């Protein structure tokens with residue numbers, strides 16, 4: 845089980861210990877759609893390139909920052925939102941909207957992930973999950 849750290853020189857702040865059971869794959873365009881930071885060292889990463897880590901609770905992070913604002917183009921029902929569906933736990937979830945960005949708590953660089961409102965495809969229940977882009981971090 846690895847640790848995800850900030851990929852920037854002079855920072856390398858610990859972000860989270862990776863629980864491999866919570867790793868999901870989202871399509872490539874998620875990075876563009878949400879304008880997530882691309883990891884400069886991704887070719888060295890042992891994990892496949894589209895991996896995200898689902899983090900149910902903000903307290904699961906060692907260190908993380910939250911951006912105050914998100915671009916209006918990412919707000920709910922803006923019309924240009926792709927359909928992103930992933931399996932987590934015993935459910936299949938659809939990303940409804942991006943609420944905030946995750947950034948490095950120390951150097952404020954990012955975004956390294958998103959805080960999303962997601963909807964259970966079975967019963968339409970909604971909850972909030974943190975989706976951390978492992979590609980935007982260094983995995984050690």
Ligand SMILES: [Zn+2]
Pocket residue numbers: 850851852855856857948949950951952953
């Ligand atoms: Zn940092």
